[in-house]
Amino acid sequence: MIAGHQRFNPLQRLLHWLMAVCILAMLFIGVGMVSTIMPKYLTLVSIHKPLGIAILVLALIRLAVRLRYGAPSLPADLPEPMKLAAYLSHYALYALMIGMPLIGWAMLSAAEYPVVLYEGIHLPPILPQSESLHTLLWDAHFYLAFAFFALILLHVAAALFHALVRRDGVFDAMASVSIHKEVAPAE
Amino acid sequence: MAQSPARSMLGSLVLIAVIIGGAAAAFAYTAGWFSPQRLTANKLVDAFTPPGGKPPLGHRRNHAKGICFTGMFEANGAGSALSHAQVFTRGQYPALGRFNLGTANPNAPDATVRVRGMGLRISTPDGQEWRTAMINAPVFPVSTPQAFYDLLLASGSKDPNAMKIFAGAHPEIAAFGAWAKNAPWTGSYAEERFNSLNSFIFTDSSGAEHTVRWSLLPAAQVIPISPDDLAKRGPNFLEQEIAQRVHGGPLHWTMVVTVANPGDPTADPSRAWPVDRRTVNVGTLTVQQIEPERNGPCRDINFDPTVLPSGIRTSDDPFPAARSSAYAKSYDRRTAETKYYPRTAAEAQP
Secondary structure, three states, rough: OOOOOOOOOOHHHHHHHHHHHHHHHHHHHHHHHHHOOOOOHHHHHHHHHHHHHHHHHHHHHHHHHHHHHHOOOOOOOOHHHHHHHHHHHHHHHHHHHHHHHHEEEEEHHHOOOOEEEEOOOEEEOOOOHHHHHHHHHHHHHHHHHHHHHHHHHHHHHHHHHHHHHHHOOOOOOOOOOOOOOOOOOOO | OOOHHOOOOOOOHHHHHHHHHHHHHHHHHOOOOOOOOOOOHHHHHOOOOOOOOOOOOOOOOOOOEEEEEEEEEEOOHHHHHHOOOOOHOEEEEEEEEEEEEOOOOOOOHHHHHOEEEEEEEEEEEOOOOEEEEOOOOOOOOOOOOOHHHHHHHOOOOOOHHHHHHHHHHHHHHHHHHHHHHHHHEOOOHOOOOOOOOOOOOEEOOOEEEEEEEEEEEOOOOEEEEOOHHHHHOOOOEEEEEEEEEHHOOEEEEEEEEEEOOOOOOOOOOOOOOOOOOOEEEEEEEEEEEEEEOOOOOOOOOOOOOOOOOOOEOOOOOOHHHHHHHHHHHHHHHOOOOOOOOOOHHHHOOO
16 A cells, blocks of 8 residues: 555546446446336336446456555554454455446346347357356345445445544545545645 | 534434435335335236245246247348348348247146247347247237236136126226137147237338337148147147147248337237238248257247347337346246256256
8 A cells, every 4th residue: 555645546536436326326226127117127227237337347447546556544543443344345345346247247148138238239148048157146146236235335324434523534535525624735 | 603522423423324324215215115016026926826826936937838949030121121120131040939828837738728929039140139929819918017917916816706897997808808719729839820919119220210019920821729629639739739840841930010100009019000000021930940948948048028139129018128027037036946847867968
């Protein structure tokens, strides 16, 4: 980790907030589409697939950027269990951002569904047809989606705790604009 | 504004709890957890199994009895005037399909099932697919997916008046009822006409759109048979017959696309379009080989009618969306139940 900087760089912040919108939309679309048989089912499914691939691409870019530029260090006075929770939850978030689209793609492949991104534009299968793999991947996609949402809630709660209660600069490190004028870099 | 630090911290914690709780509630609402009335794929698929009955584990939840076929679709090029999909360009494209009976019982005797169907997948070199699932009835029993769900509940109900009450509320079922009662039965899948019933939109190369339905018309001569005579031939006569017939030579169906006029009931598959509508003969389906479903190539294909190539899309007909969602649910369930319908060892993959 590169020491000294207090905030994620602008590209990292942009990717974070863009993906936040995409992933939240994705999770709501996911639970919404499987709970309806109305025509909006098809509309939601047709958004879910390309959006999932977009998230996969963004997540891979983000991982590369993170490996290149690192992250600001956590406050020294943060209790060890909270530090551990921060590290583990960030690993889990990256794993889900990259894993969920791959699981979805593999699940469609295993069921021999075409993976259509847009009219006439499709991706190749990444697995052969297989009932057992389809079942395994379907279960994983379903349960991990709820785990993903729960983790995001935890992430938001922690971010707000840093911003409102601890006021330790952790939130400002990712905020698009600095909320505490005193830590904002000089113009 | 002077505030004690403890109070301000409490306020912050409450705010965080409200935000997180609100997000969780919005998620649960979207998932339908607060809307037990919402018609879901789970409910629709469950309704095929009558109360107290057992679902056909490992099998499709409806159209559970069937047999696979392979063959080809030969496009004559005429369909290109309606849709730019490659499948209508003059040429031959591999086809995979399934003849089936409209029943939730994979062991139902043939003569007890009125509706016969065909699932079909045509693949084109551009990597696209056209999947369709058709039946021999000329119209669908009801106008909306909700009415179809209500029909399933009524037909599974113990109340002797349930169907009468349903028919009173859904008079459109009369057309289907008249067909079921009066149309001749046949003794072969080869003699059946299969109809898309749902409408779809074809887009031609100029971008013009045409709302259409399609049918496969059998080349074989139709020889009517009474259900009683069919019953005498055995409970699985149709599968034996089609296997034998195809063994003797390939079978053919002509694919005919019917184009709606403005104002035709495109959203309602219970209503036929007037007979004078423009029809285009777009090609011929040839069935070349029959294989039992258990180890056959159609077994794990979901003939989802919304898997469409560029040039064909869904219309204002609400059924394809409902079918897609229910078929996927049926697929998810049966593929998780293979132990109840195992492939036979001799032909299992090494």
